[in-house]
Amino acid sequence: MRMRTSRPLAVDTVIVFVMVWVAVRLGQESAAHGWPEPDARAYVLLALAHLPVVLRRRAPLVVFAAVQCASIAYIGLGYWPVVSAFGSLLALHTVASTHSTRTALCCAAVMTAKWVYAAAISDSLSTVLVVGQALLFSLVLVWSGTLARRSRELAQRLRAEQAERTRREVTEERGRIARELHDVVAHHMAVISVQAGLARFVLDSDAATARNALTTIEDTSGEALEELRRMLKVLREHDLGGEESAAPMPTLARLDDLVERVRAGGVPVELSVQGTARRLTPGVELCAYRVVQEALTNVLKHTNHAGAQVRLDYRQRELTVSVTDNGAEVMPAELPTGGGHGLIGMRERARLYGGTISVGPRPEGGFAVRLSLPTAATGAQRGGEQTK
Known part of the structure; x- marks a missing residue:
């Protein structure tokens, strides 16, 4: 100031x-x-x-x-x-x-x-000449000053409207993420309930099955607590309403379907998985899936059917996701997509899960979205390296 x-x-x-x-x-x-x-x-x-x-x-x-x-x-x-x-x-x-x-x-x-x-x-x-000049100068100065004032007021209103629009988009995006996290946590609670009933039923007759059920409960409850901790960080001021989808939440296992849909839209997409694929917490998988989905949607919208590459890199303590394209056009810094998605949604998701994201043009041409998320190695492996 x-x-x-x-x-x-x-x-x-x-x-x-x-x-x-x-x-x-x-x-x-x-x-x-x-x-x-x-x-x-x-x-x-x-x-x-x-x-x-x-x-x-x-x-x-x-x-x-x-x-x-x-x-x-x-x-x-x-x-x-x-x-x-x-x-x-x-x-x-x-x-x-x-x-x-x-x-x-x-x-x-x-x-x-x-x-x-x-x-x-x-x-x-000359009185006439002096009065004429005085009136001319005065009116010109009043007109120019009034024009400058109105321009400044208009710019202030535009900035206020833009800030309000951004705040509203962030609030809507956080509300949508909160609802998705609620579904994730509800899934964990359902698993815990079933496994707890199974453990109680076989506790006296099958100790090994009961032990496995308790282990599943322990792992699932830990993931649920982590999701709850993240959900509490989301500011949800109002009930945003709207119908909720009954479809299961997407995971990285459904990237093949997403890639096929984009290919059907005329964009050649190459999907590669590096490292040892494994099951991650549902929230992390949902975050990665949504970022890939948004990035490929923007390839469809802004790059005139350019080729795209999607790469998942499973590391010991993090998952990195990159979506690049070789389009000649450069996408705008703020991607104007509907429903609270776009760059705001990507950043909110990455921040919510403690990750980082970078979005911008590549020096060699095209556009790149790179996401890094911390993970925990839980559950069984899903397979090795593959390229599609």
């Missing part, structure tokens, strides 16, 4: 010194135009007619009144009126850019009256 304030002040300081220098040089030419040459008293009034302008952004009306009084005093002593005009002109423009049009017109009337006074006490000025 201090830097924003100091920069306009520095600019106004430079402007004021330039105006004072021009006024002094112009004052020295007064005699050549038939006016008395300024003395020490006149230069003091010239300084008072210009120096307050350095504070015009903080107190526009006070500055306008101050420079007008000094200018009127300068004119009243019989000096060339033009020499003291620069500060008044800039002060009027500032009033018009910060106050209502009515206030600006009142100030313009004051400045016009000052010039009428200058013509009235001088024998060398």
Whole structure:
């Protein structure tokens, strides 16, 4: 905030010194135009007619009144009126850019009256010409200042609307993620309930089966607690309503179907899995699946059927997902997709699961989405390296 304030002040300081220098040089030419040459008293009034302008952004009306009084005093002593005009002109423009049009017109009337006074006490000025010029300058300054004020107000409204729209999209996305996490946790609870019933039923007759059931309960409850911890971080201010899908939540095992659908849309997609594939927590798999889904959707929308590569890399403690394409067109930084998806959705999901995501153009051409998620090696392996 201090830097924003100091920069306009520095600019106004430079402007004021330039105006004072021009006024002094112009004052020295007064005699050549038939006016008395300024003395020490006149230069003091010239300084008072210009120096307050350095504070015009903080107190526009006070500055306008101050420079007008000094200018009127300068004119009243019989000096060339033009020499003291620069500060008044800039002060009027500032009033018009910060106050209502009515206030600006009142100030313009004051400045016009000052010039009428200058013509009235001088024998060398044409009243008609002076009044015409004063009205012209005043109206132009009021118009330009009002235009600047309205442009600034419009820009502020646009920024406020954009911030509100972004906040609403983030809220909707978090609400949708919360509902999905609820389904994940509900699945865990159902598994725990079934396994607990099985363990109680075979506890006396089949100790091995009961032990396996208790182990499953332990693993599943740990995953459920982790999902609950993440869900509590989601800010869900309102019930967003809407119908919930009865379909099971997608996992990485369903990437083949997703890739086939994209291929059917005319985009050649290569899917490769590096490392040893294994079952991950449902929330992590859902996050990875949604990011791949969104990235491929954007390939369809923005790259004119360019080829795409999807790569999953299973590491010991993390899963990395990359979706790249070789399209000639560059997708926008904010991907305008509906339903709260897009770049906002990708970042929210990655942040929710403690991961990182980068989205942007590649130096060699095309676009890249890279996601890294921390994982836990739970459950059985699903297979080795494969390329499709």
